[in-house]
Amino acid sequence: MGATHLPATEFDGTDIEDRLEAEAEARLGDPAEPMVQLLAPDGTLGSDPVFSDYAERLDPEKLRGFYADMAKIRRFDVEATALQRQGQLALWVPLTGQEAAQIGSGRASQPQDYIFPTYREHGVALTRNVDLAELLRQFRGVSNGGWNPKDTNFHLYTLVLAAQTPHAVGYAMGIQRDQKFAASAALAGGAAGQAAEPKAAVMVYFGDGASSEGDVHESMVFAASYKAPVVFFCQNNHWAISVPSSVQTRIPLANRAKGYGFPGIRVDGNDVIAVHAVTEWALERAREGEGPVLIEAFTYRVGAHTTADDPTKYRESAEESRWRAKDPLERLEKYLRAEGMADDAFFEQVRADGDELAAYVRKTTYDLETPDIRTAFANAYVEAHPLVAEELAWFEEYSAGFADEATADEAKPLETARAEGAANR
Amino acid sequence: MTTMTIAKAINEGLRATLNNNPRALLMGEDIGPLGGVYRVTDGLIAEFGADRVVDTPLAESGIIGTAIGLSLRGYLPVCEIQFDGFVFPGFNQITTQLAKMHSRSNGNLTVPVVIRIPYGGGIGSIEHHSESPEALFAHTAGLRIITPSNPHDAYWMIQQAVDCQDPVIVFEPKRRYWLKGEVDTESPGTSADPFKAHVLREGTDATVVVYGPLVPVALAAANAAAEDGRSVEVIDLRSISPIDFDTVTDSVRKTGRLIVAHEAPTFGGIGGEIAARVSERAFHSLEAPVIRVGGFHMPYPVAKVEEDYLPDIDRILEALDRALSY
Numbered sequence: 001m002g003a004t005h006l007p008a009t010e011f012d013g014t015d016i017e018d019r020l021e022a023e024a025e026a027r028l029g030d031p032a033e034p035m036v037q038l039l040a041p042d043g044t045l046g047s048d049p050v051f052s053d054y055a056e057r058l059d060p061e062k063l064r065g066f067y068a069d070m071a072k073i074r075r076f077d078v079e080a081t082a083l084q085r086q087g088q089l090a091l092w093v094p095l096t097g098q099e100a101a102q103i104g105s106g107r108a109s110q111p112q113d114y115i116f117p118t119y120r121e122h123g124v125a126l127t128r129n130v131d132l133a134e135l136l137r138q139f140r141g142v143s144n145g146g147w148n149p150k151d152t153n154f155h156l157y158t159l160v161l162a163a164q165t166p167h168a169v170g171y172a173m174g175i176q177r178d179q180k181f182a183a184s185a186a187l188a189g190g191a192a193g194q195a196a197e198p199k200a201a202v203m204v205y206f207g208d209g210a211s212s213e214g215d216v217h218e219s220m221v222f223a224a225s226y227k228a229p230v231v232f233f234c235q236n237n238h239w240a241i242s243v244p245s246s247v248q249t250r251i252p253l254a255n256r257a258k259g260y261g262f263p264g265i266r267v268d269g270n271d272v273i274a275v276h277a278v279t280e281w282a283l284e285r286a287r288e289g290e291g292p293v294l295i296e297a298f299t300y301r302v303g304a305h306t307t308a309d310d311p312t313k314y315r316e317s318a319e320e321s322r323w324r325a326k327d328p329l330e331r332l333e334k335y336l337r338a339e340g341m342a343d344d345a346f347f348e349q350v351r352a353d354g355d356e357l358a359a360y361v362r363k364t365t366y367d368l369e370t371p372d373i374r375t376a377f378a379n380a381y382v383e384a385h386p387l388v389a390e391e392l393a394w395f396e397e398y399s400a401g402f403a404d405e406a407t408a409d410e411a412k413p414l415e416t417a418r419a420e421g422a423a424n425r
Numbered sequence: 426m427t428t429m430t431i432a433k434a435i436n437e438g439l440r441a442t443l444n445n446n447p448r449a450l451l452m453g454e455d456i457g458p459l460g461g462v463y464r465v466t467d468g469l470i471a472e473f474g475a476d477r478v479v480d481t482p483l484a485e486s487g488i489i490g491t492a493i494g495l496s497l498r499g500y501l502p503v504c505e506i507q508f509d510g511f512v513f514p515g516f517n518q519i520t521t522q523l524a525k526m527h528s529r530s531n532g533n534l535t536v537p538v539v540i541r542i543p544y545g546g547g548i549g550s551i552e553h554h555s556e557s558p559e560a561l562f563a564h565t566a567g568l569r570i571i572t573p574s575n576p577h578d579a580y581w582m583i584q585q586a587v588d589c590q591d592p593v594i595v596f597e598p599k600r601r602y603w604l605k606g607e608v609d610t611e612s613p614g615t616s617a618d619p620f621k622a623h624v625l626r627e628g629t630d631a632t633v634v635v636y637g638p639l640v641p642v643a644l645a646a647a648n649a650a651a652e653d654g655r656s657v658e659v660i661d662l663r664s665i666s667p668i669d670f671d672t673v674t675d676s677v678r679k680t681g682r683l684i685v686a687h688e689a690p691t692f693g694g695i696g697g698e699i700a701a702r703v704s705e706r707a708f709h710s711l712e713a714p715v716i717r718v719g720g721f722h723m724p725y726p727v728a729k730v731e732e733d734y735l736p737d738i739d740r741i742l743e744a745l746d747r748a749l750s751y
Contacts, residue, residue, distance in 0.1 A: 114498075144529035155497075156530055160521045166487050167522070170494020170502075177476055177500065181447075214514075218487030225482055379532040380566050382590035386620075387667045 035298055036278055037268035041326045043334025045273070054277035060341040066107065066272045067332050067342070068350050070099035073123040074329065075354030076132055077303075079361050080122075080139070084307045088365055089139040093120045097270075097302030100328030101235050103127060104275025105203065105297070108283055111153065112200040114171055116164040119157040120235075121205050128154035132357070133364035142368050161206070162213035165232070168204030169219045172228035172286075175200050201229040201286035203279070209240025211256075212248045220260040220292070229286035231279065232257075232294040235269060237301035242314040257294035269299030270328040300326075426609055432602040434576035435465050435541075437610065438583035439503065443473050446501055449587055450477040452488055453505030453541075462507055463543060463602055485515035489540065493523055496536045501587050509544040509596075510553025516561075523592045524567030539586045543599035544572075545638040545688050546735055549728040556725050557689035559596055563666040563698075570665040571619050572596040574640035576606040578663065581613040589619075596665070598638035622669035624676065628658035631682035631748055634673055634699060636662040639686050639736060646741040657745065665695055673699060674706045681712035682748040686736045691719035713751035716744045 038046055038055050045055075058066075077094050084092040095102065102123025109115060109127070117124055125135055130147050137146030138157060145156040158164035182197060206216060211234055223230050234253055238245045249256075257264025267278045275297055282293035300323040304311050311320075336342035377392040429437065442449050451466060457480035460467030470478040481488050485506060492502035506512045512519075519540065526536045546555030562568055569591050573579040579597070586593035615623065625640070626647050635643040640661050647657040658676050662668065677683050683703055685696035700715035718736045726734050 143531060144525070145531055145533070148533040149530065150533060156534075158522075160517065163490065163518065163522050166490020166518065167494040167497065169487075170491030170496075171498050172494070173491060174495045174498025174500050177450075178498070180476065215486055215490060215518075218482070218484040218490070221482045221484060222487050222491055375531070376528065379528045379530075381569075382527055382532075382535050382537075385569075385667055386670075 035266040035268055036274045037271050038274040038277065039268075039271045039331055039335055041270075041331050043331045043338060045335060048274075048277075051274060051277040051281065054280050055273050057280075058273065058276070060336075060339075062107075063273075063332070063336060064342055064346060066103055066276070067329065067336060068353065069103040069107070069123070069126055070272065070329050070332070071350045072354050072357055073099055073103065073126050075358050076122060076126075076361060079358040080136060081303075081307060083136070083362065083365055084139070089136060089307075090141050091139055092307045093139075093305070094301075094303040094307070095120050095122050097300045097323065097328075098235055098237055098297075099123055100272035100332075101269035101275055101297035101299045104272040105233050105279040105295070108276050108279035109203055110198065110200070110283070112198045113283065113287075114153045114155065114168075114175075114200065114202050116155045116168040116171070116202065116204040117157055118161070118164065118205050118207060118210065119159055120207075121157075124205065125154055128152040130154050133361050133368070136361065136365050137368060140365060140368055142370055161210040162215040162219075165204050165206060165210075165213075165215050165219035166222065168202045168230050168232075169223045169226075169228050172202040172223070172230040172292075173226055175202065175229055176226070199287040201231060201283050203231040203233055203283065205233050205235065207234065207240065208236040208238065208245040208248050208253060209243065211253055220257070220262075220294070223292040224260040224262055227289070227291040229289065230292045231282045231286055232292060233279070234294065234296045235299055236296050237269075237299050239301055239305065239311075239315065241305040241309060242311075244315075252296065254294060254296035260292075260294075262292045262294065264294040264296065266296045266298055269297030270323075270326045270331070272328055272332055426607045428605055429576050429580075429608055430603050430605050431573065431576050431579045431598070432463055432465050434580040434606075434608050435573075435583050435597065436467060436469070437608070438580040439466065439469060440472070441580075441610075442501075442503070442584050442587045443469065443477060445584075446587065448499060449501040449503065450479060450495070451503045451505065452479045452481050452492055454481060454483055454488075454507050456480060456505050461505060463599065465541075465597075465602070466505065485511060485513075486518050489515040489518035489523065489538070492538045492540075493518065493526065493536050496538050497534065501537055501539070503539040503541060503583070503587060506540060506542045508554045509542055509556040509558055512540075512542055512558065515540075519562065519568070519592075519594075520565045524565045526567075527591070528567060535590050536592055537587070537590050538592045539583070540592070540594045541583070542594060542596050543602070544596045545598050545600055546725060546731050547600040547638065547688075549731070551728065552725070555728075555731065557596075557687065557720070559594075559665050559687075560689055560694045562594055563695060567592065568666060569593045569620070570596065571663060572598065572637040572665060573663070574598065574601065574635075574637055574661050575604070577608045577614075578616050578619075580608045580610065581616050582619050582663075585613075585619040596637060600638050601641070604641070620664040620667055620669065622663055622672040623661045624658060624672065625661050626657070626659040628656040629680055630656045631684060631745055632658045632660060632673070632676040632680045633741060633745070634660045634662055634683065634685045636665060636687065636695075638688060642736065642738055643686060643741060646738045646745070649738060649742060650745055655745065655749065662695075668695075668699065668702075670699075670702050670706065674703055677703050677707045678710045681710055682751075683711070683715045684718060684741065684744045684748060685715065686718035686741055686744070687720075688735055689720055690722050691717040692722050694719055713748040716748050718744045 080092045106124035106127030134147040137143035149155045254264035254266040456466040457470040633643045696717035
């Protein structure tokens with residue numbers, strides 16, 4: 001299957017003003033450019049010459065799973081926001097509105113694939129079996145990571161925008177070399193009798209704001225040059241904090257791929273079936289050595305950028321309302337009910353599971369242990385480092401001085417003793 | 426023992442690394458058929474192929490960033506940055522990503538990337554081709570920085586950098602690429618630890634600490650001082666992060682006077698860090714303030730006046746005079 005089957009999204013270079021107007025209109029929910037959509041906001045399933053085949057692979061069990069995942073991560077989002085409001089988290093980055101983009105793409109990945117998120121990909125984390133309570137470590141200020149990426153092939157969140165995109169391409173270049181190693185080992189007879197490793201690809205997430213970063217450009221140049229097995233998954237949620245996507249790009253972001261020489265495709269990011277189909281197509285293509293794809297998931301950040309943000313200062317509530325009408329969960333619920341794939345009992349169960357998850361996350365958050373700064377000394381370098389050792393030794397001696405005082409006055413906690421000691425000098 | 430230049434020694438060191446580590450690979454601009462602008466990778470693509478000697482797009486952030494990704498997949502990338510002044514498009518990847526990855530993953534991930542950077546002036550080149558930005562990297566925890574001053578160290582240090590599990594930047598003294606010396610390819614000998622300073626010449630009146638391109642200058646200054654009856658100890662720091670303060674402090678305890686010279690501007694530089702640490706550790710041994718010799722607080726000047734900017738024998742001797750006059 002080649003790029004010729006894709007919807008034509010090439011910018012024809014004419015009517016730039018019309019196009020900008022159309023883009024502005026698109027922000028309100030009516031994209032001017034063709035995009036892949038299978039499940040319409042009213043819950044009816046349409047067709048696509050390429051991607052309906054992929055959608056047909058989805059049995060009712062999988063579709064119910066998509067809904068359960070989306071509902072679960074939305075419930076998680078509500079809980080995490082509440083935890084931040086109650087002072088339990090320093091910050092939260094809500095994903096509401098982007099559930100289909102994340103669950104659809106994440107569920108299209110295979111365990112052997114490696115995923116590089118930005119920092120809002122809680123839904124993708126769910127699909128990679130990351131413990132959601134561990135996801136909160138970073139936001140509670142007890143870790144700069146929180147989980148071991150080797151366990152789930154889900155990399156740590158990256159906060160410097162787009163910095164993870166070249167990592168993804170490099171990782172994909174590593175996969176290419178691994179495949180050559182495996183091939184030469186097989187030729188040499190070394191792999192005789194062994195099952196071949198499943199082919200793998202990399203998927204990297206970024207947003208419309210990050211798409212302006214130079215690292216995205218450099219990554220796409222490298223990926224195209226080496227035909228790396230990487231899928232660039234851009235969630236165009238229309239707002240980079242307060243700046244609209246029209247400031248980041250004057251053409252549909254998916255069209256940029258053409259400039260690098262690989263396919264770009266815009267998909268309705270609120271349609272979990274279409275997102276899954278397009279991503280599955282792109283990942284299969286990458287695993288088979290056909291090179292990178294850029295997917296632009298056309299979606300919307302219904303909530304704030306973070307809990308420190310105030311969207312009323314920069315956008316109209318009418319815009320939010322129009323996007324709420326395209327809600328990814330509601331449309332799948334309509335479809336599942338209309339097709340008789342799910343009933344009240346199912347949705348009741350999903351709600352109960354969500355509440356259970358929320359309770360688990362809340363309890364676990366309270367229990368997240370504050371690390372000892374000694375672990376920061378230990379992890380600054382892999383190998384022994386004399387300066388780190390010297391500073392740690394000083395810190396131990398310094399701390400021990402207060403511990404002696406604390407022993408003398410047992411009721412006095414170490415921190416208080418330390419603060420008083422500092423004040424006395 | 427074989428005699429070769431520093432450039433050839435690095436070339437041979439890279440060859441040994443590629444032979445010894447199937448997962449090692451080189452990345453950079455023009456490092457393939459051309460062999461790099463200084464020919465340090467000459468002939469390696471013919472020997473190891475384009476998957477292991479990778480001519481990259483012209484994008485330093487992309488080079489470092491993809492090297493990080495390759496290292497996460499278990500590879501050992503050695504990146505060449507073409508010139509010191511061109512590392513800055515990759516500065517973000519080096520300081521916010523490479524340096525922090527092990528720490529922010531709570532020790533779960535390692536990113537053993539090596540970055541080679543030809544640095545320093547004295548070659549009469551144009552803007553951005555003669556700088557010494559090592560202090561900017563030394564200030565960043567998570568990185569290790571070493572710099573060879575002779576072919577034997579050059580041969581071994583590049584291999585030791587690849588073997589190290591931490592990210593390592595190797596600053597290569599580009600005006601010494603053609604300096605010849607003996608290399609023992611069988612054994613590193615006293616160069617077994619790349620993070621240890623070497624006392625190159627023993628003395629009793631003052632200590633001169635240098636690294637990279639200024640090592641021959643300091644040795645020549647010590648010779649000149651000897652003719653005046655002054656006994657100067659010369660230390661090749663070799664590692665800029667971590668710094669072997671034990672060797673430096675031991676020397677100062679003996680000589681009582683310390684001069685630190687580097688091409689980089691003195692303000693906020695390595696010399697200031699050494700002066701501060703030595704003052705803390707050996708205050709009562711010091712007979713004079715620690716004196717720094719280095720570049721001025723200005724953008725690197727045009728080639729026609731770089732001789733006035735770069736520390737030379739006379740600048741080191743002048744500092745020595747000042748130290749001894751206390």
